[in-house]
Amino acid sequence: MSTESDARPLQPAALHILLALGRGERHGYALIGDVDALSDGAIKLGPGTLYGTIKRLLGDGMIEEAEERPDPELDDQRRRYYRLTASGAAAATAELDRLASLVRRGRAAFTPAPKRA
Numbered sequence: 001m002s003t004e005s006d007a008r009p010l011q012p013a014a015l016h017i018l019l020a021l022g023r024g025e026r027h028g029y030a031l032i033g034d035v036d037a038l039s040d041g042a043i044k045l046g047p048g049t050l051y052g053t054i055k056r057l058l059g060d061g062m063i064e065e066a067e068e069r070p071d072p073e074l075d076d077q078r079r080r081y082y083r084l085t086a087s088g089a090a091a092a093t094a095e096l097d098r099l100a101s102l103v104r105r106g107r108a109a110f111t112p113a114p115k116r117a
Contacts, residue, residue: 018092021084062088
């Protein structure tokens with residue numbers, strides 16, 4: 001795992017998927033709704049973006065496919081469920097810290113300096 005200082009920024013779709021999975025296991029269609037809610041509608045994931053991002057997150061070890069499945073009577077067998085890994089949680093935390101720092105610096109840049117007497 002890379003350190004916070006050398007971690008590359010996450011794409012918005014990846015960060016939102018990791019945040020949604022921080023709430024628990026989800027399948028793709030549920031992730032679409034969770035990302036929409038988390039972003040207040042600013043990020044709308046289409047199937048291509050969703051599954052392309054999931055593929056990258058799986059490859060990077062940030063998420064994994066869940067082994068346990070809901071009762072087949074209550075769920076579609078074709079659905080795949082995903083969960084956050086420790087690496088994914090660390091990457092999301094590092095990205096949130098990076099964004100918080102950026103916001104602080106940005107606000108400071110637009111805050112007028114105190115006038116000298």
